Amino acid sequence: MQLVRSGTLLVVALASFLPGAAARAQDLVPGVYAPAPVGLNVVTLAAILNDGDFAFDASLPVEKAHATVGATVLGIGRTLNIAGRFANVGLAVPYLRGHVEGLLLGQPQKVFRSGLGDPVVRLAVDLFGAPAMTFRQFAAYRPTTILGLSVTVGVPLGQYDSSRYINVGTHRWCVRPEVGISRRSGRWRFEGDVGASFFARNTNFLRGGTLRQAPIVSVQGHLIYTIRPGLWVAGDANFWDGGRLTIRGVKAIDQQQNSRVGVTLAVPVGRQQVRIAYSFGLHTTIGGDFRSIGVSYSYAWAGHP
Numbered sequence: 001m002q003l004v005r006s007g008t009l010l011v012v013a014l015a016s017f018l019p020g021a022a023a024r025a026q027d028l029v030p031g032v033y034a035p036a037p038v039g040l041n042v043v044t045l046a047a048i049l050n051d052g053d054f055a056f057d058a059s060l061p062v063e064k065a066h067a068t069v070g071a072t073v074l075g076i077g078r079t080l081n082i083a084g085r086f087a088n089v090g091l092a093v094p095y096l097r098g099h100v101e102g103l104l105l106g107q108p109q110k111v112f113r114s115g116l117g118d119p120v121v122r123l124a125v126d127l128f129g130a131p132a133m134t135f136r137q138f139a140a141y142r143p144t145t146i147l148g149l150s151v152t153v154g155v156p157l158g159q160y161d162s163s164r165y166i167n168v169g170t171h172r173w174c175v176r177p178e179v180g181i182s183r184r185s186g187r188w189r190f191e192g193d194v195g196a197s198f199f200a201r202n203t204n205f206l207r208g209g210t211l212r213q214a215p216i217v218s219v220q221g222h223l224i225y226t227i228r229p230g231l232w233v234a235g236d237a238n239f240w241d242g243g244r245l246t247i248r249g250v251k252a253i254d255q256q257q258n259s260r261v262g263v264t265l266a267v268p269v270g271r272q273q274v275r276i277a278y279s280f281g282l283h284t285t286i287g288g289d290f291r292s293i294g295v296s297y298s299y300a301w302a303g304h305p
Contacts, residue, residue, distance in 0.1 A: 028236040028262050028279050030191055030222035033148035033180045035086045035130035036079050037138040039302055042090075044075040046296035052281065053289045054100065065102030067288055071095065071117070073296075081132035087125040094118075094158075096168050115159030115168040124150035129182075135302065146182040151175065162204045172211075173200040189224040197243075209248045216242040216256065222264075230268030236279065237261045243286075257285045262292070273298045 047070070054065040077090030094117035101110035129146035153176075158169020178195030197216045205211040220238030227233070237259070244255035262279025275296045281289040 028220060028222075028238055028260060028264070028277065030224055030234040030236060030264055031266075032150070032193070033124065033126060033130075033146055033182050033191065035126060035133070035138070035141070035143065035146065036088070037135040037302070038079050038081045038086070038132050039135075040079045040300055041302070041304075042075075042077045042298055042300045044073075044077075044296055044298040046073040046075070046294060047071070048073070048292060048294035050288060050290040050292045052291050054102070055284050055286055055289060063103040063106075065100065067098065067100045067290075069096060069098035069288075069290075071097075082125050084132055085125055085127065086130040086132050087123070089123045090121070092120045092122075094120075098168075100166065111166055113164075113166055113168050116157075117168050118154045118156055118158040118170055118174075120152060120154050122150060122152040124148055143182070143184050145184075148180045148182070150178045150180070152178070162207050165206070170202065171204055172202040174198065187226045189222075189226070191222040191224065192220065194219050205247065212246040214242050214244045214246075214255065216240050230266070230273065232266050234264040234266075235261075236264055236277075237282075252286075254286050256287055257283070258287055259283045260292075269297075272300065 049068075049070050051068045052066070054067045056062040056065060071094050073092050073094045075090055075092040077088055080087040080089060095115070096117045097112075097114040099110065099112050101108070103109070126146050126148045129143060130148075133141060154170070154174035156169060156171050156173055158167075160167045160169035160171045162171070174197055176195055176197045178193050180191065180193030182189060182191045195218055197218070199213040199215070202211040218238060218240035220236070222234045222236050224232050224234040239257075239259040241257050242255055245252045259282045260279050261282050262277060264275060264277040267274045267276075275294075275298075277294045277296075278292065280291045
């Protein structure tokens with residue numbers, strides 16, 4: 001479907017949502033700096049459904065936009081010893097199915113996309129409070145304050161067609177450095193992190209055009225209550241700002257200034273874990289004002305992958 005010829009329409013909003021997870025400051029994920037024994041392997045399968053209204057840049061003649069986007073994500077990770085500190089590395093590959101509809105210049109329009117999204121690679125190291133530990137050492141470990149650093153890279157391998165305004169893949173690299181802190185007191189734990197996403201140019205947007213996106217700065221926090229080992233509930237909130245798009249030299253009027261709140265429940269299943277998460281948009285300028293629900297199952301084992 002050909003939506004417009006100006007080159008600055010639906011992609012202005014959707015480029016902030018459809019890209020891979022490295023670019024998605026809106027993700028609410030507690031426990032990302034929680035330590036574990038070295039030599040642990042984890043495979044995670046997650047399903048996420050997002051549904052709600054979509055806000056476009058004020059310069060665009062799009063009204064009453066609505067989107068429903070589902071994602072299935074397969075992830076694999078391993079815990080490491082880096083210079084005596086706890087670390088972990090992970091790879092996530094998403095498959096997306098999305099439907100967007102609305103009024104373009106007063107006329108109903110809709111589009112459907114599906115396919116593999118950009119894979120994401122993440123490396124995290126706990127710089128303070130969590131040394132590299134064996135399983136025996138970890139059993140006696142009692143965390144208090146942890147300071148961690150991570151780098152996430154979105155790799156442009158997702159499905160992409162330069163003739164389309166809306167794609168599953170992004171055809172550009174994204175790098176997201178982040179620093180996080182975790183503080184435990186009894187059954188309570190607070191986590192917070194600050195990060196920024198930096199985007200390379202997409203030089204083949206709409207058959208050879210150039211799309212640039214300004215960095216996105218984000219903060220998020222989680223207040224976690226542990227009911228018993230492996231069973232916990234978290235209240236989640238975040239805010240992100242930036243990401244103004246420039247397409248063929250034309251800069252969008254607005255940039256993202258969005259926030260979300262939600263809750264996450266982790267339930268142990270034997271030695272494995274199931275997470276259920278729900279969140280919704282608290283404030284949205286550009287992008288999806290979504291209600292999101294996700295379920296994930298993680299299977300862990302020790303030894304070689």
